[in-house]
Amino acid sequence: MSDIAPVLARVDENLSSSLEKLFALLRIKSISTDPAYAGECRQAAGFLADYLGELGFEASVRDTEGNPMVVAHHPGATAQAPHVLFYGHYDVQPVDPIELWTSDPFEPAIRKTENGTEIIFGRGASDDKGQLMTFVESLRSYKEIHGEMPVAVTILFEGEEESGSPSARPFIIANKQELTADYALVCDTGMWDPETPSICASLRGLVGEEVTVTGADRDVHSGDGSLVVNPVHVLCDILAGLHDESGAVTLPGFYEGVSETREDVRRIWDELSQMPANLLAEYGLSIPAGEKDRTSLELIWARPTAEVNGIAGGYAGAGFKTVIASKATAKVSFRLVGDQDPEKIRDSFRAYVRSKIPADCSVEFARHGGAPATQLPYDSPLLARAKAALSEEWPKPAVVTGGGGSIPIVGDFQSILGMDALMVGFGLDDDRAHSPNEKYNLISFHKGIRSWVRILATIADMPKSGA
Amino acid sequence: MSDIAPVLARVDENLSSSLEKLFALLRIKSISTDPAYAGECRQAAGFLADYLGELGFEASVRDTEGNPMVVAHHPGATAQAPHVLFYGHYDVQPVDPIELWTSDPFEPAIRKTENGTEIIFGRGASDDKGQLMTFVESLRSYKEIHGEMPVAVTILFEGEEESGSPSARPFIIANKQELTADYALVCDTGMWDPETPSICASLRGLVGEEVTVTGADRDVHSGDGSLVVNPVHVLCDILAGLHDESGAVTLPGFYEGVSETREDVRRIWDELSQMPANLLAEYGLSIPAGEKDRTSLELIWARPTAEVNGIAGGYAGAGFKTVIASKATAKVSFRLVGDQDPEKIRDSFRAYVRSKIPADCSVEFARHGGAPATQLPYDSPLLARAKAALSEEWPKPAVVTGGGGSIPIVGDFQSILGMDALMVGFGLDDDRAHSPNEKYNLISFHKGIRSWVRILATIADMPKSGA
Numbered sequence: 001m002s003d004i005a006p007v008l009a010r011v012d013e014n015l016s017s018s019l020e021k022l023f024a025l026l027r028i029k030s031i032s033t034d035p036a037y038a039g040e041c042r043q044a045a046g047f048l049a050d051y052l053g054e055l056g057f058e059a060s061v062r063d064t065e066g067n068p069m070v071v072a073h074h075p076g077a078t079a080q081a082p083h084v085l086f087y088g089h090y091d092v093q094p095v096d097p098i099e100l101w102t103s104d105p106f107e108p109a110i111r112k113t114e115n116g117t118e119i120i121f122g123r124g125a126s127d128d129k130g131q132l133m134t135f136v137e138s139l140r141s142y143k144e145i146h147g148e149m150p151v152a153v154t155i156l157f158e159g160e161e162e163s164g165s166p167s168a169r170p171f172i173i174a175n176k177q178e179l180t181a182d183y184a185l186v187c188d189t190g191m192w193d194p195e196t197p198s199i200c201a202s203l204r205g206l207v208g209e210e211v212t213v214t215g216a217d218r219d220v221h222s223g224d225g226s227l228v229v230n231p232v233h234v235l236c237d238i239l240a241g242l243h244d245e246s247g248a249v250t251l252p253g254f255y256e257g258v259s260e261t262r263e264d265v266r267r268i269w270d271e272l273s274q275m276p277a278n279l280l281a282e283y284g285l286s287i288p289a290g291e292k293d294r295t296s297l298e299l300i301w302a303r304p305t306a307e308v309n310g311i312a313g314g315y316a317g318a319g320f321k322t323v324i325a326s327k328a329t330a331k332v333s334f335r336l337v338g339d340q341d342p343e344k345i346r347d348s349f350r351a352y353v354r355s356k357i358p359a360d361c362s363v364e365f366a367r368h369g370g371a372p373a374t375q376l377p378y379d380s381p382l383l384a385r386a387k388a389a390l391s392e393e394w395p396k397p398a399v400v401t402g403g404g405g406s407i408p409i410v411g412d413f414q415s416i417l418g419m420d421a422l423m424v425g426f427g428l429d430d431d432r433a434h435s436p437n438e439k440y441n442l443i444s445f446h447k448g449i450r451s452w453v454r455i456l457a458t459i460a461d462m463p464k465s466g467a
Numbered sequence: 468m469s470d471i472a473p474v475l476a477r478v479d480e481n482l483s484s485s486l487e488k489l490f491a492l493l494r495i496k497s498i499s500t501d502p503a504y505a506g507e508c509r510q511a512a513g514f515l516a517d518y519l520g521e522l523g524f525e526a527s528v529r530d531t532e533g534n535p536m537v538v539a540h541h542p543g544a545t546a547q548a549p550h551v552l553f554y555g556h557y558d559v560q561p562v563d564p565i566e567l568w569t570s571d572p573f574e575p576a577i578r579k580t581e582n583g584t585e586i587i588f589g590r591g592a593s594d595d596k597g598q599l600m601t602f603v604e605s606l607r608s609y610k611e612i613h614g615e616m617p618v619a620v621t622i623l624f625e626g627e628e629e630s631g632s633p634s635a636r637p638f639i640i641a642n643k644q645e646l647t648a649d650y651a652l653v654c655d656t657g658m659w660d661p662e663t664p665s666i667c668a669s670l671r672g673l674v675g676e677e678v679t680v681t682g683a684d685r686d687v688h689s690g691d692g693s694l695v696v697n698p699v700h701v702l703c704d705i706l707a708g709l710h711d712e713s714g715a716v717t718l719p720g721f722y723e724g725v726s727e728t729r730e731d732v733r734r735i736w737d738e739l740s741q742m743p744a745n746l747l748a749e750y751g752l753s754i755p756a757g758e759k760d761r762t763s764l765e766l767i768w769a770r771p772t773a774e775v776n777g778i779a780g781g782y783a784g785a786g787f788k789t790v791i792a793s794k795a796t797a798k799v800s801f802r803l804v805g806d807q808d809p810e811k812i813r814d815s816f817r818a819y820v821r822s823k824i825p826a827d828c829s830v831e832f833a834r835h836g837g838a839p840a841t842q843l844p845y846d847s848p849l850l851a852r853a854k855a856a857l858s859e860e861w862p863k864p865a866v867v868t869g870g871g872g873s874i875p876i877v878g879d880f881q882s883i884l885g886m887d888a889l890m891v892g893f894g895l896d897d898d899r900a901h902s903p904n905e906k907y908n909l910i911s912f913h914k915g916i917r918s919w920v921r922i923l924a925t926i927a928d929m930p931k932s933g934a
Binding site: 204206208210215216217218220221222223224226227228229230232233235236237239240241243247279280283284285286287288289290291296299300303305307308309310311312313314315316317319320321322323324325328329331333335358359360361368369403404405406 | 671673675677682683684685687688689690691693694695696697699700702703704706707708710714746747750751752753754755756757758763766767770772774775776777778779780781782783784786787788789790791792795796798800802825826827828835836870871872873
């Protein structure tokens with residue numbers, strides 16, 4: 001391991017200039033969902049490319065069909081040093097409703113709370129400008145102390161993450177060679193709590209399906225019920241049949257590729273069981289839904305789901321209409337874990353639905369994406385080293401968590417570039433990402449930079465090829 | 468029985484002047500759903516009151532909150548003569564899409580088809596101006612021949628039937644004394660086929676319920692599925708559970724008050740089984756839905772139903788949104804038969820729904836009407852006499868049918884005025900009521916008038932109080 005004590009000391013000394021850089025970036029209104037801010041998005045990309053250039057990177061702003069990517073390369077200290085790909089995004093969410101902000105979202109400021117906590121306010125403070133700058137600033141201090149980087153670094157900054165990353169996959173495919181490294185690092189997730197850092201080791205996959213059942217060739221007066229088939233009934237039967245009484249999904253073959261959570265992982269999660277209880281309370285709920293005899297964390301992180309995300313059929317306006325609809329439609333998504341195959345699950349769903357359609361009715365399907373789950377193996381040396389490094393920095397030891405959602409670009413790193421991703425971030429649940437008065441605790445920024453110093457130092461000691 | 472031969476002959480002689488009267492009524496654009504035609508509705512009411520006045524009625528146009536009613540009274544030939552209340556409606560459906568009409572909807576005309584059938588074209592030709600005029604014209608011929616009416620007659624013409632009859636029930640309650648008679652007659656239904664007249668002896672009742680299930684206090688990202696309860700799942704389970712595998716409704720007590728169809732009635736219906744097969748084919752369907760081992764006619768006329776008329780929850784727009792909705796809602800209606808109690812069924816439904824709501828979710832209900840089924844007893848002398856009278860007039864004997872829908876005013880006649888209603892009409896399935904190129908066969912109009920002459924004659928021989 002490189003000597004990191006002087007680098008960490010430099011991080012501390014650099015904090016106010018690091019904040020200046022961050023603030024300059026936060027002032028750029030790089031809202032990606034509104035085309036009116038396309039110029040500001042390009043400005044943010046240019047700002048980052050320029051800054052990386054100053055740090056010795058070969059950096060460029062690269063056009064896409066949407067907002068540009070920033071790609072930058074820096075060699076490692078030695079030819080033997082591993083090569084990391086770091087991903088973050090410079091675009092931010094819109095600021096509406098603007099009237100709920102207590103100060104200008106694009107005039108960042110540090111304020112002290114009553115208990116003395118210093119907080120960075122501004123759109124993008126945590127998601128993701130503050131987070132991506134933790135990585136960049138760790139590199140700066142390395143460079144300043146050692147004159148070189150501990151590992152070879154490729155940086156990919158995206159400008160469309162908040163609007164669905166339409167350009168990401170084509171860009172990764174088109175630049176596969178250039179973007180491939182030994183390890184991928186992502187800084188867009190959160191801490192377990194303000195004292196406990198977290199590594200997100202898994203994300204669930206996703207299959208989206210839209211199903212439309214057609215009965216009569218037009219809406220029918222319900223005076224002809226129940227002679228005329230009601231496609232809403234057919235659809236409700238189908239959807240109700242997706243789960244059995246234990247909450248398990250009934251589709252044939254659905255659990256192929258799903259492993260039970262390892263005992264050691266389960267023990268860790270059992271200790272972490274506090275958060276999802278809070279999550280339910282936050283939504284005004286108290287009873288975990290889904291499979292019985294599973295812990296809440298297991299349900300979100302390690303178990304697959306079938307969810308109806310939308311349903312419509314017949315008359316749903318004000319008042320009442322005694323109609324038997326001609327059509328009923330639902331949007332259904334499956335969250336996948338382990339080695340579940342998205343296309344096999346899509347096929348199983350469609351076969352199940354078709355088996356429940358009366359002979360004189362018809363059914364149509366539309367596909368809405370499909371991606372497998374991603375998982376950083378629990379015995380990965382990268383995970384073990386990152387955990388140790390984070391535990392050195394923070395008051396409490398790092399925990400390994402999962403994610404219930406899906407980040408398609410992490411799947412792309414795995415499926416296209418063949419790289420596992422280490423997801424580490426310093427956001428907190430109360431950071432209000434996507435909401436008014438977004439913030440990032442100063443300690444998250446400061447210790448985040450220090451955390452990357454430690455993680456990069458330990459990666460420098462690893463072999464070049466992936467764990 | 469009065470001597471009806473000269474009255475029938477007079478009907479034949481009067482046919483062209485009867486048509487002139489009908490055409491004058493058809494020219495009035497009495498569209499009730501569009502307030503722009505309120506003046507024309509009042510004009511139609513005035514036209515009818517004036518005409519009834521010419522026939523010796525004490526007739527008046529009576530204001531309501533909406534379009535006016537026409538109420539008219541004529542004494543019977545003797546104090547012992549029974550008293551009938553006749554109901555029809557002078558308002559018509561809108562004419563959109565106007566471009567599909569082959570001639571002006573309000574310029575009625577008689578045209579001959581290739582096989583020589585004469586047909587009256589125009590909005591309201593069958594629904595319901597043509598039909599109500601069959602009754603009025605039968606009275607005219609009576610009056611002209613005998614100088615008096617065979618029975619005491621009260622007429623109630625409504626002007627809001629096509630827009631939900633909002634004023635009918637309050638009007639009937641407010642004028643209970645004036646409107647009560649021995650028998651109610653309604654001319655707003657159809658023939659079994661062009662040669663077979665029909666008496667509609669029953670209508671189903673209706674209970675409407677709207678149910679809204681709430682889970683989380685806001686929409687939740689489905690990355691938290693299945694930890695967070697999905698109210699669409701809860702609702703689909705509830706709705707799927709409303710029917711068992713045999714198609715029967717599962718609500719406790721639902722079939723209380725439902726009798727099996729009498730053997731003699733069932734035998735008649737078995738012979739009539741042709742029409743509903745056609746009905747299914749007309750909608751592009753072939754398999755009767757609903758309870759197993761029931762004939763199609765039984766299903767529509769004599770069995771209660773539970774139907775979902777509308778469902779909505781989550782994201783149903785274009786594309787896909789991985790959301791777990793906070794709320795899901797459905798509109799559910801029950802068609803009732805026999806002595807089923809609307810309020811007991813509403814209570815049973817609500818209790819069933821509540822029993823399926825997870826403890827941390829909530830449910831709200833909204834009521835949308837409730838009315839019991841109406842039934843003219845199969846052994847009613849009125850039914851037997853009307854059947855005989857119609858069978859005299861038409862090529863084939865009259866059949867007794869049921870109706871799958873609900874006509875609330877007929878329920879009001881029963882529940883408020885204590886009167887059974889005889890529903891006889893001369894419309895045909897291809898009359899295109901509510902559609903462009905509405906028509907009424909000339910023979911329906913002509914034989915319809917003659918049919919009422921016969922029915923009134925036979926009622927004149929009945930006792931004053933209801934069957």
